Each structure stands twice: as C-alpha cells, then as structure tokens.
Amino acid sequence: MPARAADDVEAALDAFVRARLAEEAGEPAAALSALTAVSSHAPGLPGLHGRMLEQAIEAGDFAAARSAAATLWDDGNRRFDAQLVLIVDALRRSDWKAVRSYLAARQDKAGVDVISKLIDPAIAAWIDVGSREKRPERWLLAAFPAARPQPALQLEAVLVELAARRTDEAVRHLDTIGLTDRSSQLVALRVAASLDKIGEGEAARRLRARIALAAGEREDPLLLLPDQPVSTPRAGVAHWLGLLADGIARTPNGSPSVPLLFARAAWWLNDSDWQVRATLVEALERNEQPGDALALLPGDASLPPALLMRRAELLLDAGDEAEALRLAESAVADADAPRSLLIRFADLARQSDDRVAAARAYARLEAALGDDDRDRDLRATVLIAEADLALQADDWDKAEPLIEKAVALRPNDPAILNFAGYSALERRRNVDASLARIEAAWKQAPQNPSITDSLGWAYFLTGRVDEAVPLLERAQRGDPENAVIVEHLGDAYWKSGRKFSARYVWRAAALIADADMATRIETKLRDGLSPATIAP
Incomplete structure (x- = not known):
C-alpha cells in the first residue's frame, strides 16, 4: 500500500x-x-x-x-x-419548484406511508400559498375522506385560506369545524391569532371561547404560550412540523429521533415560533441532550412563563437548585399565574428540599382553589403535600390534621388512604385504624407496588409476618429498584426465619439505598435484625 x-x-x-x-x-x-x-x-x-x-x-x-x-x-x-432537510432548504430559499420536486420523489403510491400522509398535504398547501396558486387548501381538505374529517387538517386549511386572503371563506368554514382533540385546539389558537392580525377580532373571540370550552380545565403547556399568527409558507410548515413532533413524541415507546427530526426542521424554518421552540426543547431533553435544551431557553424576561418554568425544571435536573427556584418563582410572579404553573412550582420547590419555598408554593396554590369537585380533589392533594413537608420536619402534630382533612375530602382515594395509614403506622400511632385504611386502599389498587408494600409492612408491624412476606415479595416484583420495599422484604424474611434470603435482599437494598438506610442495612448485615435496626 x-x-x-x-x-x-x-x-x-x-x-x-x-x-x-x-x-x-x-x-x-x-x-x-x-x-x-x-x-x-x-x-x-x-x-x-x-x-x-x-x-x-x-x-x-x-x-x-x-x-x-x-x-x-x-x-x-x-x-x-x-428529503425533509432538502425540503426545508428549498423553503428557506422560497424555491417552490424544488420543494415540489422533493415531495414527488417519495410519493406514497401504495397509500401506506403514514409520515407522507401527515406532512405532504400541509406542505403542498403552503407551497401553493407561496406560489399564489388557486385554492391551496384543497390538498388538506382532500387528505381524508369526508366521512372521517380531521379537525386539525380542516383548521390548517382555514389558516391557508387566511394566508391566501380569502377571509370570508375561512371564517365561514371555521364555524363548521369541531375542536375535538388537542391538536385541533393548538391549530385553532394559530387561527385565532391570525384572525386578530387581519382585524377579524370578533371571529377570533368566538374561536377562543370555543377553544377554552374544548380544553376545559386542562392547562396544556403549549396552550399557555403567547398567541402567534401564521401567514407565510415558512411559518406554516414550521408550525405544522412542530405540531407533528409534539404528537409523535407522545406515542408510547417511540424513538426520540423522529420527533427530534421534525422539531429541528421546524426550528430551521422559524426559530421565532414559541411552540416550535417548546417542542424542540422537549425533543432534545427526550433525546438525552438537556444541555442543548437549556441553551434554547435563555434565563431572562424574554421567555414566556411556561418556558421559564421549563428552564427552571431543567436547571433543577442539572443540580442548580437555587437558580431553579428563583426562576420558578419568577414564572408564577403574576397574581393570575395559571394553576398548572403553580403546581409545577410547588413540585420543583419540593424536589429541591427547600421546605420554606415549598410551603409558600402550596399556600399560594391552595389560595387559588375554589369549591368545585376538581378543586376539592386538588385541595386534598395539596393537603397531603403539606402534611408530608411537616412529617419531613418530624412534626406529627402539624401533619395529622392536614391528613385528616385530606381524607375527609377524598375518603375513597387509595393514594390518600395509603399515605394516611402508612404515615401513622410508621410512627406506631392508631395502629388498628391505620391498618384498616391501608387495607381499604389495597382493595382498590392491589396492583400498586407502594400500596402493596404498605399493607405488607403493616402486617409485619402487627405481628402477621406470614401474611406480610408474600405481599412484600409481590411489591418487590412490581418495583424492584425501590430501596424501601426491598429493605422491608429483607426484614420480613429475617423475622420469618429465612435469614439467608434476608441477607441477600439487604445486600440488594444497600446498592440503591440512601446514606441513612445504607448505614442501617450495614448494621443488619453484620449483627442481624434488632428492634433498633428495623426499617422505619
């Protein structure tokens, strides 16, 4: 050579x-x-x-x-x-002929290419807007049979009509479209913003009222972003690709590479679109690129509150608890902050182990609640969270009335019954009543490993070891990486005379235990189980 x-x-x-x-x-x-x-x-x-x-x-x-x-x-x-990257390049250059050429090169002649069905009609319609063809919306309206209308595609057709300056037709069509799913509501927001931009405020107002009715109490992060109109081919294709990226990312067990491809393509077309930015952030985080996700969210006043909260969550994951808390509190500074952001702030404060901030967040959230059924349910959850904070400070006297209020609000909720029973039982208080609550919780949710563990541990503490062991084994199979469950099983094995199995399980628990638990397990491995080393 x-x-x-x-x-x-x-x-x-x-x-x-x-x-x-x-x-x-x-x-x-x-x-x-x-x-x-x-x-x-x-x-x-x-x-x-x-x-x-x-x-x-x-x-x-x-x-x-x-x-x-x-x-x-x-x-x-x-x-x-x-193909998609080359389409993006041609769109950036407004080369409509090249876009059509790339689309035609992978036409789905067999009718089985799902991706082509999702993107081709929208791209073809927006190309026709750019090249000023007649009735560009026809591609979207023809994408599915009339017997199976797709609201998101129909609303995208309305956006295209507005961009083609056929406002009367767009408004007339708009009133016939139902907002039956999340995607249609997100496209409808773009339609409303586009109507506002061209002076059709009354039509926009009617549409927003329908969006609010369809969304109900759901405060979707994307629905919380500022309204942005869509009126150009680049913006139109970007918004559609971002919408697809978000939807594909929600498919269970899907690959992260496909939503990332769509989100990147959308970003390359329109990096000023808030929904596109939010979708790309999630795609990057899902693809294990949290640093790149953070880089898209500058920590200043330019970010909408929903994205400021997302930056705070990413910072918390990166270990910057102080800055995460500061940003999270900034995101909910407005007196009318959405309840979903208040919940996320409370969760973030809790995860950062800042009890003062968490207490402040839960108080703010509770003050925002009303008296309807949904709010009562949420109030019970908040009470349990506040009780847990008190228990972390070893203040049972403060926690107990909060727990009882939560149980009164949701007496049949298995998670709340389990928390109430287990919290009292591990402090050896009201043993019989606590056991009854845990049994009631387990009857409703026997497949829940945490509740199964609670019942098994309750039986262990009340001397019913033979009943405890199979329940704890079942809990361990359901959640094998939960150190608390594994330690409980080891203690039960020891008590039942299966000392070899106990040591084996304790060793497994030690691998995933926190510092206090690891010290306790080390003592048990050396000396065996004693009243001083039984799990709390």
Missing part, C-alpha cells in the same frame, strides 16, 4: 473511533466533526453520510445536514430525513 493511502486509512480509523466514542457519550457536535474527518480520508465509506446527517440533526448544524442530505439524494438514497 502506498504511504499516502496507508496514512489515509489510519487517519480514517482514528476519526471513526472518535466519532463512535462521541456518539456513545451523547456529543453529536463532536461526533459530526469526527465523521467529517472520516469523510475527508474515506469519502466512499458505506453509511457514512447517513450517520453524518443523523449527527448533524442532533447537533442542530443545518449546513452540515443540508450537505449530507444532498450527497445522499444525489446518490439515489431517498431516505425521509434527507
């Missing part, structure tokens, strides 16, 4: 190893840089440009994504991510 060729092979291998290490470490920018080095030494390596495209999408490098997509496309590889 000539010396130059040997050098290229060695350099390519070195860069390839660096790329793999960066990929495994979740560093897409570093992986892309290394893969670019590989391509300079071995441009024909099979699969190389596909991996470069994937890493460019993760890293948010549009220029690199466009280059890799173009190479794949020119080589005859019509993969969907390459």
Whole structure:
C-alpha cells in the first residue's frame, strides 16, 4: 500500500473511533466533526453520510445536514430525513419548484406511508400559498375522506385560506369545524391569532371561547404560550412540523429521533415560533441532550412563563437548585399565574428540599382553589403535600390534621388512604385504624407496588409476618429498584426465619439505598435484625 493511502486509512480509523466514542457519550457536535474527518480520508465509506446527517440533526448544524442530505439524494438514497432537510432548504430559499420536486420523489403510491400522509398535504398547501396558486387548501381538505374529517387538517386549511386572503371563506368554514382533540385546539389558537392580525377580532373571540370550552380545565403547556399568527409558507410548515413532533413524541415507546427530526426542521424554518421552540426543547431533553435544551431557553424576561418554568425544571435536573427556584418563582410572579404553573412550582420547590419555598408554593396554590369537585380533589392533594413537608420536619402534630382533612375530602382515594395509614403506622400511632385504611386502599389498587408494600409492612408491624412476606415479595416484583420495599422484604424474611434470603435482599437494598438506610442495612448485615435496626 502506498504511504499516502496507508496514512489515509489510519487517519480514517482514528476519526471513526472518535466519532463512535462521541456518539456513545451523547456529543453529536463532536461526533459530526469526527465523521467529517472520516469523510475527508474515506469519502466512499458505506453509511457514512447517513450517520453524518443523523449527527448533524442532533447537533442542530443545518449546513452540515443540508450537505449530507444532498450527497445522499444525489446518490439515489431517498431516505425521509434527507428529503425533509432538502425540503426545508428549498423553503428557506422560497424555491417552490424544488420543494415540489422533493415531495414527488417519495410519493406514497401504495397509500401506506403514514409520515407522507401527515406532512405532504400541509406542505403542498403552503407551497401553493407561496406560489399564489388557486385554492391551496384543497390538498388538506382532500387528505381524508369526508366521512372521517380531521379537525386539525380542516383548521390548517382555514389558516391557508387566511394566508391566501380569502377571509370570508375561512371564517365561514371555521364555524363548521369541531375542536375535538388537542391538536385541533393548538391549530385553532394559530387561527385565532391570525384572525386578530387581519382585524377579524370578533371571529377570533368566538374561536377562543370555543377553544377554552374544548380544553376545559386542562392547562396544556403549549396552550399557555403567547398567541402567534401564521401567514407565510415558512411559518406554516414550521408550525405544522412542530405540531407533528409534539404528537409523535407522545406515542408510547417511540424513538426520540423522529420527533427530534421534525422539531429541528421546524426550528430551521422559524426559530421565532414559541411552540416550535417548546417542542424542540422537549425533543432534545427526550433525546438525552438537556444541555442543548437549556441553551434554547435563555434565563431572562424574554421567555414566556411556561418556558421559564421549563428552564427552571431543567436547571433543577442539572443540580442548580437555587437558580431553579428563583426562576420558578419568577414564572408564577403574576397574581393570575395559571394553576398548572403553580403546581409545577410547588413540585420543583419540593424536589429541591427547600421546605420554606415549598410551603409558600402550596399556600399560594391552595389560595387559588375554589369549591368545585376538581378543586376539592386538588385541595386534598395539596393537603397531603403539606402534611408530608411537616412529617419531613418530624412534626406529627402539624401533619395529622392536614391528613385528616385530606381524607375527609377524598375518603375513597387509595393514594390518600395509603399515605394516611402508612404515615401513622410508621410512627406506631392508631395502629388498628391505620391498618384498616391501608387495607381499604389495597382493595382498590392491589396492583400498586407502594400500596402493596404498605399493607405488607403493616402486617409485619402487627405481628402477621406470614401474611406480610408474600405481599412484600409481590411489591418487590412490581418495583424492584425501590430501596424501601426491598429493605422491608429483607426484614420480613429475617423475622420469618429465612435469614439467608434476608441477607441477600439487604445486600440488594444497600446498592440503591440512601446514606441513612445504607448505614442501617450495614448494621443488619453484620449483627442481624434488632428492634433498633428495623426499617422505619
């Protein structure tokens, strides 16, 4: 082998190893840089440009994504991510002919490509808006049979009509569309903002009233973002792709790469869209890129409260509790702060172990509650949270009346009954009444590992060890990484005479225990179970 060729092979291998290490470490920018080095030494390596495209999408490098997509496309590889990146590039240049060409290259002739059904009609309609074709909404209206109308597509057609300056037709169609799902409500918000922008305030007001009625008491984070009109092809396609990214991300057990692709494409088209930004933040966090997600949320007054709260939550996950609390409190500074943000503030304060801030958050939340059924249920949850704070401070006298109020509000709620019974039982108070509450909770939720553990532990504490062991085994199978449940099972094994099993289970518990529990388990492993080392 000539010396130059040997050098290229060695350099390519070195860069390839660096790329793999960066990929495994979740560093897409570093992986892309290394893969670019590989391509300079071995441009024909099979699969190389596909991996470069994937890493460019993760890293948010549009220029690199466009280059890799173009190479794949020119080589005859019509993969969907390459197609979407090239469509985005053409839209950014307002090259409607090129967009149509890329769409046509992967047409779903068999009618089975779900992704094409989701994106092609919207993109085709917005292209026609840009090129001033007649009736651009026809692509959306024809996407599904009349017998199965899709409200989100119908509302997108209204947006297209408004952008095409056919306001009367748009308003007339709008009144016939039901807001039957979350996606339709999100598109309807864009329609309302677009109506406001063109002076159709009355139509916008009627639509917002319908959105509020359809959403009910749900305070969806995306519904809390500022209204933004959609009137250009780039903005229209961006908003639609962002909506799809959000919906796909909610599919159970789905891959994070697809919603990230859609969210990136939307961002590259319109980075001033709040819903697109929020969707990309969630896609990045789901793809284990929390640093990149945080970078999209600057910690200043420019962020809407819902996104400021999201930044606070990401900061808490990163370990910056003080700044997280400061931002969270800023997000709910308004006296009319949405209740969902108050709940998130309370949860964040609780997770940060700041009892003073948590108490302040729960007091603020409780003050915002009314007297309807939903508010009474939420008030019971708040009371339990406040009681838990008191118990963390070892103040049973303060916690007990809060617990009893919660039980009175929701006497048949298994989670509340279990909390009430277990909290008293672990302090050896009102043992018979506490056991009865836990048994009532378990009858309603026998598949819940925490409640099953509570009942098993209650039986253990009241001397019914033979009944306790199978329940605790069942709880451990349901939640094998819960250190409290595992320790309880070890204690029950020891008490029942199964000392080898007890030591085995305690060792497992020690691997996932906090410091206090680990010390207690270490003593049990050395000396066996004693009244002083029984789990609390």
